[in-house]
Amino acid sequence: MQKPVLTMSRTEAVARNVREAIVNGEMPPGMRLNLDELALRYGVSRMPVREALKQLESEGLVTFYPYRGVEVAHLSVAEVEELYAIRVLLERRAVERAAARIDASGLAKMKVLLEQMDEAIAADDGARWFELNEAFHRTLNEASGWPKMVEMIDKLRQNIERCVRTYIARAGYEGPQEQHRELYQACLDHDPERAARIITLHIENTATLVMQVLAEEAETHRQGDPEPA
Template sequence: MINFTADEQKLLAAVSRKDTVLQLIRAAIVDGRLPAGTRLDQNELAAQLGVSRMPVREALKQLETERLVVVYPYRGVEVSRLEPKEIFEMFEIRIALERLAVSRAATVMTPSHFSRLRAVLSEMDQHLVPVADGDPWMDLNQSFHGIMNDATGWPHLVETINQYRSNVERYVRYYFALRGREQSQKEHWDLLAACERRDIVAAQLTIEQHLRNTATTLVEAVEADGGDHKRQPA
């Protein structure tokens, strides 16, 4: 057992606060409570979260590397906006990463994984129509892909996928609440069936088509309203 000094314990507490602040701000961006273009004031965030400015500053630095915020010299920090070409780029990167992930998952997933995935998809079938109070389908969608990616047992791959996923998730959550989910849900079931057959080629083709369809729908929606969805913070 390590006996940390008082100074080291203070440092550990600061790290913990930074991670908590990071998770809270990231979640607010991803679920749309902090829409694209929102100005982020460090003092206000620190007061809201009950912390000093230091963990907020460190969290914003991390979010900048994740391209979720943009730091403008002498102007402050804003939640980043994604242009259509950036969305396409991120999805093309995700396609390469998730083709690798499903090829690995299809070979190592156990009956327990398949059972969990079927349970999630069955529940998603009950929430194809968006509701005003929350959106269980989107949360379940994240769980489905999370279970499949985690099954690879490759945490560095999963971390990289999640980084690209979180940046577009805020747009996906907003725009996909406005359209049908039937085609996406069919692709989920097709992906699971391919994995259950251990058919790596079919799994790769399915995830590629699934992500490319999502990217196309998303870009069309962003271009249709000028890239500025008007979702207000909760």
């Protein structure tokens, strides 16, 4: 039976808000998500909240535990490595195809986004840079003309974006931004092979550093745990 449009719209709104809170770190890994509190926060009943959390569970962002409720999902180093390996396979092919077929409108949008990202760096506005970074990659991937692949890539990016923000905060924006410029130039030249090489390096570099950050955090947490009695 088809669900009412109103219920679906509320579910999507809650899912979008909780997803954003998880990605930007407002709801960190391990945080318990109380359905009643979320319903009050977003002005809805428990049903849309539960449906929204089920949707986020399918995206790997939350975990349902019997008798414990719902928590923001943790990501291990091994899980991040796997997610990035999948992302390389998908995004390399999407970018390769996009570079061959992107039109003047897509190139113009990429150029504007690059300029806005430079402005965000100059203003030390990390939140704005991440927003533009997502738009830049999505614009490029959409030029592939494969909406199903774009949807899959988006889900992968959302799951690991929270880790990327920690890495960027430590490593800075200039390295990734320079690779964005190289990607734009490869697309401007309609050079699929060069674009594929750049996006592969871009993703693999980020993956290596994100896994390093996660490993360091896991070690710090382990050292901080009390000795068993």
